[in-house]
Amino acid sequence: EAGVAQSPRYKIIEKRQSVAFWCNPISGHATLYWYQQILGQGPKLLIQFQNNGVVDDSQLPKDRFSAERLKGVDSTLKIQPAKLEDSAVYLCASSLTLNTEAFFGQGTRLTVV
């Protein structure tokens, strides 16, 4: 079974630029999550989707971050404009449904300079 796919693996941008990350969950998984992991910390949930609807985006900085999952499968996370403190690994995870085990992708490491 293929795992959660994320791209790109690495991205370096200048502050105030925009960037987008892509996630393809495990086939058939209805729930999708984006987490932000700053160096030396545990991951922090940014947004949770159930199919193409948002379940929780309370910790998403909506002035600069946006995410969508239009067809209930792939998802994109965008940052515009980026700040230095956005440097982190962005992890995508998916689960069959809301209360089942989540599987994580390899993450996208973002460096903002």
Add this chain to the structure above:
Amino acid sequence: KQEVTQIPAALSVPEGENLVLNCSFTDSAIYNLQWFRQDPGKGLTSLLLIQSSQREQTSGRLNASLDKSSGRSTLYIAASQPGDSATYLCAVDAGGTSYGKLTFGQGTILTVHP
């Protein structure tokens, strides 16, 4: 608000030692608790998941226990090997309206030297 703390932050042991990693959480009303492993530059690999009704789970050389009332979990690694070197994270799922949303600790960096 749920907070998860892991002790120690880093641990260095010689190969063959048995070791214990600790995780504590502030709100005992959890749905489940998971232990993950993270290798440098990689994503998270789930090691063990303990439902709130369970006391422990075992997989190979790993054993995780859960004491909900005291807000604690431990991960026991038997006969450690250099390949066990990684960051270990615990995470709790509060369930209810928060199903699936994991709150993570900051992790324990484990180094097992030959």
